Amino acid sequence: MQLRNTPHCSSESQVQNQFTQxxxxxxxxxxxxWLLAKAQASGFTVVTEEVYSQDVKRRVLIPNVCRDLRLHYINTFSMLRTLDTAFVLKR
Structure with missing residues (x-):
């Protein structure tokens, strides 16, 4: 995947240089x-359980791309807190 030049992503991005071909x-x-493209185009927040790592080379991580594209991302528990979700056990 070749990232193109945009205000948020230069051709010399961290993602392009960090990971193996x-x-x-x-x-x-x-x-x-596709998920990240939709999030960027629509201004959505990406929810992922992956964690940013500047050392990983063999797998492109969603948080690494999000940081490179300046997309907001959170984990599932943060999303549930933000949405004020409550799980109720009914008997």
Missing amino acids: GAKEEFARVADG
């Missing part, structure tokens, strides 16, 4: 790229 090709084959 195989990791980038795998990322381009799976739905993650």
Whole structure:
């Protein structure tokens, strides 16, 4: 997946330089790229259980791409707190 020049993403992005070619090709084959494109186009927050890592090389992580594209991302528990979700056990 080749990231193009935008105000939020230069051609020399961290994502392009950090990951192996195989990791980038795998990322381009799976739905993650489409999910992030939709989030960026619509101003959505991405919910993921992946954690940012500047050291990982063999797998493109959603938080790494989010940081590179300046997309907001949170984990599932943060989302549930933000939505003030309550789980109620009924008998």
